[in-house]
Amino acid sequence: MAEAMAAPRKKRTLILVGLLIVLLAVASSVAVYFYLDARNGSGATDVVEDEAVEPPVPIFVTIQPFTVNLQSDYGDRLLYVGLSLRVDDEQTSAFLNQHMPEVRSRLLMLLSGKSAEELIKPEGKTLMKQQILGLFDDPITTPQPALSIDDVLFSDFIVQ
Known part of the structure; x- marks a missing residue:
């Protein structure tokens, strides 16, 4: 049950x-x-x-490629470099294009003091980018508008 x-x-x-x-x-x-x-x-x-x-449209100022003699203990060494500067505004772009001979001269002076051994390394390229950005801390003309340069971009880079 x-x-x-x-x-x-x-x-x-x-x-x-x-x-x-x-x-x-x-x-x-x-x-x-x-x-x-x-x-x-x-x-x-x-x-x-x-x-x-x-997103904002990037503005680039192209610097035509050029060749620079590098410092070297082993003979003649050359750097062939082409670069572009990324800027924030049209005013900076117009100013840099207007003063391009001065910009190229400063770049040539900076790069001719480099050695091939330091430019071959990635750290050397990074340091060079920072030094190129530092070139624009000194005014090109007086008075000079505030320049807003964001980055240095390499389009050609050959060390020989």
Whole structure:
């Protein structure tokens, strides 16, 4: 008799556990749906805001390639270099193009004091970039507008 009463109770417990699992699955599905729907709604406004902001167009001042004699204990060494300056505004670009002979002269003076051994190494190139940027700390003319030069980019670089 005890077995007869245990069977319906066991059956009822299994049905309750099954219903509980189905209920949890439905509840979690609904929660995930609303969570993803809310996240997609806020993400759509972020995308619209991101698309409205356009990055600034880079401005480059190209310096024609030139050849420089390098200091060396082993004979004649040459550096053939072409570079560009990335600037922030048209005023700086126009000023540098107008005073290009002075810019090239300063670059030639700086680079002719370099040795081939230091320019071959990546650290030497990085140091040279910093020194080229430092060339523009001294005014080219007086008065001179504020120059905003961001970076030095090499287009040609051959040490012979």
